[in-house]
Amino acid sequence: MSEPFLIGDGMTGGYGKGPDILHDCTIAVNPGEIAVIVGPNGAGKSTAMKAVFGMLSLNAGAVRLDGEDITRLSPQDRVVKGMGFVPQTSNIFTSMTVEENLEMGAFIRTDDITETMEQVYELFPILRDKRSQPAGELSGGQRQQVAVGRALMTKPKVLMLDEPTAGVSPIVMDELFDRIIEVARTGLPILMVEQNAKQALEIADKGYVLVQGRNAYSGTGQELLADPEVRKSFLGG
Amino acid sequence: MTDTIKHSLMFAAVALLILLEGLTDWSFFSGSWNSSLVILNMGLISAIMALGVNLQWGFAGLFNVGVMGFTALGGLAVVLTATPPTPGAWSAGGPGIVMAMVMGALTVVAAVTVTRFLPRGGLRALLILLILAVGFVIYRALFDPSVEAIEAINPALEGNIGGLGWPVILSWPVGGLLAAGAAWLIGKTALGLRSDYLAIATLGIAEIVIAVLKNEDWLSRGVKNVVGLPRPVPFEVDLQNDPAYVEWFAGFGLDPVLGSTLYVKLGYAFLFTLVLLILLWMAQMALKSPWGRMMRAIRDNEVAARAMGKNVTKRHLQIFVLGSAICGIAGAMMTTLDGQLTPGTYNPLRFTFLIWVMVIVGGSGNNFGAVLGGFLIWFLWIKVEPMSLELITLLTSGLGENSGLRAHLMENAAHMRLFTMGLILLLVLRFSPRGLIPEK
């Protein structure tokens, strides 16, 4: 089997000098795929994603992007390498307009960004209408779109979303998932942490169920949904 | 080496510096016991002020940069308590001023009541404005003629309300009370706010206190100063005229003039040491008490303390009032030592920020640290000037006697003390942020 495009391989580590939260945890994603990390509260879902993004130090294991070992790089350097990250909270510049948010997303680029911005507006048409409004005045779902759009502005090679549907209504959640599928269709690998395990696994090409910082189950989204063990423990029957 | 020995050695070192000031005229030391005792006395007062600030900052994390204001209120207390009453002043203007004050207080109370009980809106705002405006007019109508009447009494020497004629020592606790009252008012309004807002608020109140002292001539004679304040120790002249004392001084090989000044200064030093020891003892007891532990718990984690049901704002108000009261006591002592109240000389760099340097350098959160910092920084504050003069003389020795640059540097060497204090503060914050004697 060839090496996945992005892989956090056997990651073990925790925050600062604290105890290890992750234990030999492996997460991977390939182009065109949506990989979803699910699991009970406190299982280390977000921590696993932050580890992939370099926000905590690993005691063991490695992170490789496109075959290159990036384990020692800072999050900022990983952004330059092509990782786009959307944090769960405070993921937009509230006092700046939608368009400025997108511009700031593209800060590291020196080339013309109008084309990428056009693509983002096509993906999220509502943002085009609100382009000169401060992002802080938008609704929850719209803010998430700004956040994803901002991350897309760097033309990342992989997009990572930390609970993109946290705190939005079910209807908005469905719409957001549709958008995420659309992004994935462009060939961009997407790694995402989700609280709403059932809905997320439905759109996932690959799912990871974490329990106490360890890989408990993994497989395609459909496999996991069909797995009676997983259903019983995490999906409420 | 245990910490106790280390810290005792630090105190010994500072004591040695002050002793050397009297013993030798080598380098920047003056070799004058007089100057040594002057440093000691102001060092004692500085140590008390540092104790007060340490109470607020070290125990509770309150950022008070209005020390100058509380110090000045202490100074005012000396005038109001210890000077003899001005004949006729009370009958001329006293009732008017008291009524004006009552009227002012009533106006504020009325405005606050309206704010509390009426719903937000244009009507409320209008009503408040109206109350304030009418209150202000009545206040001025009562106040102005009384002030004029008082200020007209013997303006060359008095022209102020005068004092109660009590013994001057009593003015020290009164200074503490006055400062505590002001601190309570400020604390009530500003303590709920963020730390930088409290800083700005206290900075402002200190300036206002000084402005009041400078302008309300009926109270403290303003910039005309109050001189010849009563003293808790004998006057030098009286000692010199007393044969018994002269003989006693001669026994030490001292001429009457030097002997009497040293005697007086030692008297002050004794009184101040007594006050310092009492306050230090109280501060230590407070630190070790459950109350002190709770204070530090609040400082370290306000949210947790609140969650445990502690009334953080109330505790903060307590310690803010206490710390300010100590600054007020120290201020009264300083004015007593000076023998005069000169509102024009209060300067925030010297009376607020220097005290902060003392606390930070000494070790915030540790009472002994604050005291050590008080002595050490005060010694440096006095001695940096001759030190930098020596340095400049050395550095410019190649320039020749008539060099303009040299003359300029010599002339402005005095300002190096501010620069040095800043440098010391920055160095301590950087390399030893917990100070010389860290909190346990």
Next chain:
Amino acid sequence: MDFLNAIVALTNFVMIPAVAYGSQLALGALGVTLIYSILRFSNFAHGDTMAFGTMITILVTWAFQSWGIGFGPLPTALLALPFGIMATMALMLVTDRTVYRFYRAQKAKPVVFVMVSLGVMFMMNGLVRFIIGPGDQRFTDGERFIIKARAFKEMTGLSEGLAIKTTQGITVVTAIVVVALLFWFLNKTRTGKSMRAYSDNEDLALLSGINPERVVMYTWLIVATLATIAGVLYGLDKSFKPFTYFQLLLPIFAAAIVGGLGSPQGAIAGGFIIAFSEVTITYAWKKVLGYLMPENMGPDGLVQLLSTDYKFAVSFAILIIVLLFKPTGLFKGKSV
């Protein structure tokens, strides 16, 4: 006619001085607010930064004057201003590198930064006094007035004169230009936007590849410029004295807080609010009221609400009122 006279007197003694003073405060408050929003602390050394920039400008002005270089009817200090700004920029960058950067790397608490700024304040204060001395320095030259009181009286036939000092005119024009440039920079340029982004959400700015050290450097450069201009304008309009500049800290902070710390628009509004209140409350209204009231009902006293020495009290009272009723300031500022 009396009504016109009253208006002219009001303009002459209240409006014009307040507008000039307000512009100076606004520029000062902008510096404080920028540092607060980017570096996230209240900079107590700001008044002394203003004093330092002004001092360098004065020294260069004197050099120009001794070489016979002038600026026609305008004050020579305007020619010297760029030198003052550059020296202050250098000082700010050196201070940041040697002092503040260490605490940034440590992610120290804001109150530690405030302490550190106290140390910087002491050092700058000492430095300025050491170089130029603690006394009053006047360095205004060129034409004194744009409109002279007498010329105005002759022109209009009113008994009340209107004088506009050159320095007042320069203050207002400079302030408008500087503020326009600043807002253009913050809203239209990439660097300016990155500063706003950093101020808005530091973590996300880092994720977007914005280099915090660059943002901080630009902030100090802008603050140095604003502080020097504010200081020089104040010095031209009144006079230069190190201690006065230190004391300006209070009205400047009051302006920044009243407007909302962290909000540039707020800093400007706050500057004018403080300036107008200080001037109107400490102004003796006898003259204006004398014109407005019937002949025999003119006021006897000065009709001064508070004596000029209480102008700090005015800043302070406004500050407290705003803090009690609207703690984030009139324009929503940040609260850290």
